[in-house]
Amino acid sequence: MTRSPLHDEHVALGATLTQFAGWQMPVRYAGDVAEHRAVRTAAGLFDISHMGQIAVRGADAAAALDFSVVSGMARLAIGRAKYTMLCTADGGIVDDLIVYRRDWDHFIVVANAANVGTVTEELSERCEPFDVAVENITHEVSLQAIQGPKAVDIVTEMCELGGDDVRALKNYTWCTALLRGDVHAMVARTGYTGEDGFELFVTPQDAVEVWRLALTTGVPYGLMPCGLSARDTLRLEAGMPLYGQELSLSTTPYTAGLGWVVQTGAAKELVRPGLNGAVAFTDERIERGDFVGSQALAAAKETHDAWAADPASAPHDARVLVGLVGQARRAARPGYAVMVNDVEVGVVTSGAPSPTLLVPVAMALVHPTARAVGTVVQVDVRGRRESMTVSALPFYSRAS
Amino acid sequence: MSSVPADLLYSAEHEWVSGDVEPGSVVTVGITEHAAKALGDVVFVELPSVGDKVSAGQVCGEIESSKAVSELYSPVSGTITAVNEALSDEPAAINDEPYEGGWIFKVEVSEDIELLDADAYADHIA
Known part of the structure; x- marks a missing residue:
């Protein structure tokens, strides 16, 4: 421990x-x-x-990360950070990450505590062909x-x-x-x-x-x-996914409604400084190169677009992430079955009584036919069904 | 350390019982400070109803916190004679004063049962 x-x-x-x-x-x-x-x-x-930190350093750091994660990293300015994901070649989510660009050749990757070992290994493997060092610095x-x-x-x-x-x-x-x-x-x-x-x-x-x-x-x-308990209800109200609950190897970013993290278009990229040390973006927008999972994710996007256009066409086990708001007091908890007309259509991934909204809120992976805001579903809460309404995420947005 | 008042009896499921546990007598039931701390801030209590018959060790309600939900067991057998309606508006009383304002229900006991004394319960949660 x-x-x-x-x-x-x-x-x-x-x-x-x-x-x-x-x-x-x-x-x-x-x-x-x-x-x-x-x-x-x-x-x-x-x-x-407890959050994992991994340093990625070296002349090829940007190119190596660009190849390894689903968002463009060569286009990230020094001083910026990016929410992204590490996916398998099949498009499954290995972890969700925040990547901070410290310098043109230096990034810090923040990973979930439970995944830092896997992410370090996976990044090391993917970065092998590049001039870069990957190091787990969690304990530093x-x-x-x-x-x-x-x-x-x-x-x-x-x-x-x-x-x-x-x-x-x-x-x-x-x-x-x-x-x-x-x-x-x-x-x-x-x-x-x-x-x-x-x-x-x-x-x-x-x-x-x-x-x-x-x-x-x-x-x-x-x-x-x-503590972690407040952290969990705060992120749930904010509609933020938690790895192991909303996100897993069997979900893609599109399942979780986070397809925007996958970047495939062209952008100006930061180039390594010349002898004068000046760092600058390219004048031209550069097409993003291949990255791990790119083909599977392109297919997943097509599939999800088709389900959105015609939910009934989706296979029985198709799933998308939705928010649920309870009509009564008992809260849905992870693992509880979601039903429509006595047919199981999905499962709750996170749920708690919302301390801000004073109603039960939950996130659930459901069949696309049950995703429309306003759909009433039943959640099996320890043997008794509670009605919940599909609701837009996030449940809570701060006044801006 | 959680307080374990010496004048109460306890169940292994972390309920406390106040009063004489003998047929015909009415006892008051709540959950212990140890249990309340483990649950976190209680936000909802599903109470049994007055008149419900309960059996020792049987589920008769639920206690929900933001982090977890716990079933509420009756530590004795008998008939519910009162429930603490104030918990509907102030469920936090279970955390703030588990042995007083946080009481949950009263039961008219129908049969004898052996419960833990304070020392035995303190050992149980040690």
């Missing part, structure tokens, strides 16, 4: 700990609902040191997230240098900052809660200092330390 560098902090805060993907992590501190609401109204601090990084409408004020105030840069970050960009106490951090405007927020990459040696700085700075703003 791996312990976070913040383990003693969690114990001191009275956290309930749980085992998650080989890590002992906080499931809650004060209470799931209070933590959830703190993120929606003020801010929450999450230890997500502590990742902490500060999420919520007050996150920008809190993280800015935590900065000794770079606060203005942090405030100016757009979604899915990052910068470096010097935090109070001379701690270097990579600060990214990314998260998994549906709120504005930041993820801070620091060394394990600095983790405790950063955690305490976030608490002392954030508590006056209403920040609470938050």
